[in-house]
Amino acid sequence: MAALRAFEAAARHGRLTAAAEELSVTHGAISRHVSQLEMLIGTELFEGPRNRPKLTAEGRVFGFALTAAFDQMEDALRIVGRGDDSILDVACLSTFAMRWLIPRLHDFTAKYPRYDVRLATDDRLPRTQIDVQILVLAPNIALPENCSPLFQEQLGLIIAPKLRMIGQAASIPTVQCCLDWRRERARMYGKSGLG
CATH class of the missing domain: 1.10.10.10 (Winged helix-like DNA-binding domain superfamily/Winged helix DNA-binding domain)
Incomplete structure (x- = not known):
């Protein structure tokens, strides 16, 4: 062992x-x-x-x-x-927490009043204490057995109206999206690795 x-x-x-x-x-x-x-x-x-x-x-x-x-x-x-099962430890990216999760927490706590949600947007919680982890996976990575997809992320290009109006949109070079998943995972989970 x-x-x-x-x-x-x-x-x-x-x-x-x-x-x-x-x-x-x-x-x-x-x-x-x-x-x-x-x-x-x-x-x-x-x-x-x-x-x-x-x-x-x-x-x-x-x-x-x-x-x-x-x-x-x-x-x-x-x-x-675990003695106290009323605390629900949730880990996710800070931008996801601010823009998606926090606005929905009120509805969740109204529906499930027995739970107190403790939110971690960095590696403060040891992975052994995380009850729910919301993370971004590369499209080609298979979901682990105990994972459920929340939604698929969609990326798009936003162009300034003046460029669209004068027909310059077609001349903008293609933007390649290339995320370094190892770096993002290390940033999200710190030294403790995947949670």
């Missing part, structure tokens, strides 16, 4: 040093656990130089699966061991 936890943290952070910091062990301990796990399953999980190892494709898949499994176990423990 220690080797699985060590690898999961290393995969989530992308760095053995960060995993060692999270688990309060040495870099060498994480490295040994990962090596033992690789030998046990017969698959290389990291590749590249020892001072800058990168996850292999198998390592990314295995790391994601382990994070999901550990999250489910933590959720089960929290559900069973």
Whole structure:
């Protein structure tokens, strides 16, 4: 179990040093656990130089699966061991909270008065305390088993009326939308990884 936890943290952070910091062990301990796990399953999980190892494709898949499994176990423990079930911890992006969620909270609390919603728009809450997480996923990412789509985001171009009127809209270069999902996920979840 220690080797699985060590690898999961290393995969989530992308760095053995960060995993060692999270688990309060040495870099060498994480490295040994990962090596033992690789030998046990017969698959290389990291590749590249020892001072800058990168996850292999198998390592990314295995790391994601382990994070999901550990999250489910933590959720089960929290559900069973939580004394106060009237607080609903919700995590989401701050812009989403301001423009969509907060305007609807009054209706929610009127319909479900037993719940007090505690909103986190950064990584203040440990992922083990989050009851509901609203996040943006890249279009090509499959929804995890315990996820439900809220809605599909649609992006569009807004043009100044004077450009439209003088027929210059067609001459505007195509804008390519390219979000760095890893950076956005790291910004959203901080060092704790996916929640």
